[in-house]
Amino acid sequence: MANVLSTGAGALIAFQRALATVSHNVANVATEGYSRQRVDLATRNPTDMGYGYVGNGVQVADVRRVADQLATSRLLDTGGELSRLQQLSALASRVDSLMSDSATGLSGVWSNFFDATTGLSSNASSSAAREEVLSDANALANRFKQLSGQLDSLDNEVNSGLRSAAEEVNRLGAEIARLNGEISSNPNHVSNDLLDQRDRLVSELVGFTGGTAVAQGDGSLNVFTAGGQAMVVGNTSAKLTTVTDPYRPERLQLALDANGQQIQLNQTSLGGKIGGLMDFRSDVLDPAQAELGRIAVGLAETFNQQHRAGMDLNGQMGTDFFSLPAPKVNGHSGNTGTGTLTASVGDLSKLDGQNVLLKFDGTAWSATRADTGASIPLTGTGTAADPLVVNGVALVVGGAPASGDRFLLQPTAAAAGGIGVAIDDPSRIAAATPVKAQADLDNVGTGKVSGIKVTDAANADLLTPADIEFIDATQYTVNGSGPFTYTPGQPINANGWSLTLDGVPAAGDHFAVGRTGAGSSDNGNALKLSNLDDAKALNNGTVSLNNALGGLTTKVGSAARQADYAAEAQQILHDQAQSARDAISGVNIDEEAANMIRFQQAYQAAAQVISTADSMFQSLISAVSR
Structure with missing residues (x-):
């Protein structure tokens, strides 16, 4: 009888623990990362009664967490x-x-600026057209700065x-x-x-x-x-x-x-x-900022170069239209020398925007890509006369660098945030070709000036008046110098300008080249400025500014x-x-409900065993008490 009571009590406790575990599982069905638990039941050690072993019921062997490490x-x-x-x-x-996005990107303001320069080329003396060019140039520069600021x-x-x-x-x-x-x-x-x-x-x-x-x-x-x-x-x-x-x-x-x-x-x-x-x-971020800066450098360098080859309304040669910061060079915080590097853009066509690590070994400099460590060709000694040149950037060494000193060159990273418009007076826009040419009215040949352009705006004699006199149809002099051979269809070059003739000049014909002068409505340089967005200035002359802008948007x-x-x-x-893990460790409500019913019935049966044992005990007490 005591054995029956003990067996029932043990079963009652075991199934109570099993029901508690099922309840715990159900309560945590929505708990992230919860692994369902399972009660492992085992038989108790049996009792040797002499005639054989009699079982002692069940016990909880373990409450196991169902999980798979794989x-x-x-x-x-x-x-x-x-x-x-x-x-x-x-x-x-x-x-x-x-x-x-059209509201934040470059494309819209970029198109507006070059549309404005095209409008100026149609009416080079118009104050309104000049104001529009400056306004749109400032809007474009500000958009570069805004994008750089966002990055x-x-x-x-x-x-x-x-x-x-x-x-x-x-x-x-x-x-x-x-x-x-x-x-x-x-x-x-x-x-x-x-x-x-x-x-x-x-x-x-x-x-x-x-x-x-x-x-x-x-x-x-x-x-x-x-x-x-x-x-x-x-x-x-x-x-x-x-x-x-x-x-x-x-x-x-x-x-x-x-x-x-x-x-x-x-x-x-x-x-x-x-x-x-x-x-x-x-x-993503560094390449985008570098390419955005490269486009800003490309715009400023090409536009400035052409603008310097023109003449403004005041009769003065053009100056830089855009201002631009120099490439950034930062020394390593662990450098021990006093060396500095001053950078400038030397060859726009070779400028790729890649960050470069420069290292001094005590006698020579070397260059590697900052992202991959790949070696990059480096020329020059670092003096002002022979600067270091890497990827289109020229660097002049100052101070005394020590062996092992390192520097990071960021050729274009700061350009977009630093670009600006260098002029604020519309009359200073150099829309005119600075020199003009005309045939003498007394010429007897059929030669006519078909075009003149500036080839070297820095030539000191560019604006010096010149007289071209033909000795015959194949020879000419310039201000008495010569004679020079003339080939029909080929340009005549002198003093930083290039002149092309149509027709056939005759002996004694004269052509005069002179300064355009103030107040001119000439649009020769404005025409060139308006087409610079299609100039193939990047990637060794294979990529235009427009293509680079489109490429940036596409790449990002x-x-x-x-x-x-x-x-x-x-x-x-x-x-x-997650599904594989949940299939092993997740709580299945249907399965837990079935377990709950099963353990509940077992619990009730165990309770009935205890009740039976109690009845047996009460019967025994009653029999003994008579």
């Missing part, structure tokens, strides 16, 4: 990569919106994102290390909910850094970043800190403090949201779309990994 690891892998791609896609899409703001957002992410990573890492200590101190008696809590924290940490977790024999989890850096080892966590870029103090980078050492991390060391921020900065849009497509594909992989 499914969890796959979920971590896909989750970290998804966080990286979503972060990259979100930020790249913002740059795409800036560049492609700088995104760079600051990356800094803020890295700073806040580092704080969150450190908090999560410390908490995981603490839980590792609790779990490893008694690995055989660990709360299942504590394991779920740790898995959730690991998932959040990997969402910031990428990577995975590796289980240890004592039950602890070691967490590594996507690049293999250890973030948590046992009950010790590394500390992620922000440090200033040694070349660009306005920009933050990440470093890992571990075992008293600081390890600077590059973009390959981290995945997750932090990796997305770093990838965006290096793969393509990067944004690729990041978006990759994020969508990774979302599918992550959803599949």
Whole structure:
């Protein structure tokens, strides 16, 4: 009878624990990261009665957490990569919106400016047309500055994102290390909910850094970043800190403090949201800013060069139309010498906007790409007479650089934010060709001036009057110098100008070349200015400014779309990994309901056993008491 009572009581307790576990599962059906639990029942040790063994009922052997390490690891892998791609896609899409939207992009104001120069070429003496050119030029320069400012703001957002992410990573890492200590101190008696809590924290940490977790024999989890850096080892966590870029103090980078050492991390060391921020900065933001600056440099250099070859309404040679900052060169914070580098654009056609690292070994300079480390051809010695030349940029060395000193050249990164209009007086727009030519009225040949253009605006004799006299149909002199051979159809060149004739000049014919003068309505230079957007000034003379502008918009849009497509594909992989994990560890309400009914019935049956035992005991008491 006592055996029956003990068996019933044990069963009652066991099924009560089973019902409690089912209730716990149902209560956490919507809890993120929860792994369902299952009660494992086992028979008690039987009693040897001499004639055989008599069973003693049931007991709870274990309350087990249903989880699969492979499914969890796959979920971590896909989750970290998804966080990286979503972060990259979100930020790249913002740059795409800036560049492609008509309200914020360059295309509209760019077209307006060149339309205005075309209007000026139709009426070069018009004050209204000149005012419009200046107004649209200022609007274009301001748009460059606005876009550059927006990109700088995104760079600051990356800094803020890295700073806040580092704080969150450190908090999560410390908490995981603490839980590792609790779990490893008694690995055989660990709360299942504590394991779920740790898995959730690991998932959040990997969402910031990428990577995975590796289980240890004592039950602890070691967490590594996507690049293999250890973030948590046992009950010790590394500390992620922000440090200033040694070349660009306005920009933050990440470093890992571990075992008293600081390890600077590059973009390959981290995945997750932090990796997305770093990838965006290096793969989208920096190239966009560099190309935007290259277009600004291309516009300013080509327009200024042509503008200097014209004459304004005051009868003066044109000056720079746009102002532009020099390429940026920053020394490494660890440099020990006093050397400086002063940069200027030397060859626009070779300017590619790539950041370049320059290093001095004590005797010579070398150049490598900042992003890949690939070697770049470098010529010159660094003097003013023989500057260093790399990718179309000329650099003059000042001071005394020490061996090992390094410098970062950013050829175009600051150009868009610094471009401006250098003139504010409409009359100073050099719309006219500075020299004009005409045939003498007494000429007897059929030669007529078909065109004159400036070939060297810096020539000191450009505006000096010149008289071209033909000795015969194939020879001529210029101000008495010569004779020079004349080939029909070929230009006559002198003093920085080039003259073309139609017809056939005769002996004694004269052609006069002289200064255009103030107040001219000549539109020769305005015509050239209006067509500069189609001038193939970039990429060794193969790409026009218009093509470069379109290429920038296309490149940014393509990067944004690729990041978006990759994020969508990774979302599918992550959803599949989540489904695989949920199929193993997730709570199934139907299954739990069936278990609840089954355990409830078993509980009631156990209660009936106890009731039967009680009736037997009461019957025995009654029989004895008679």
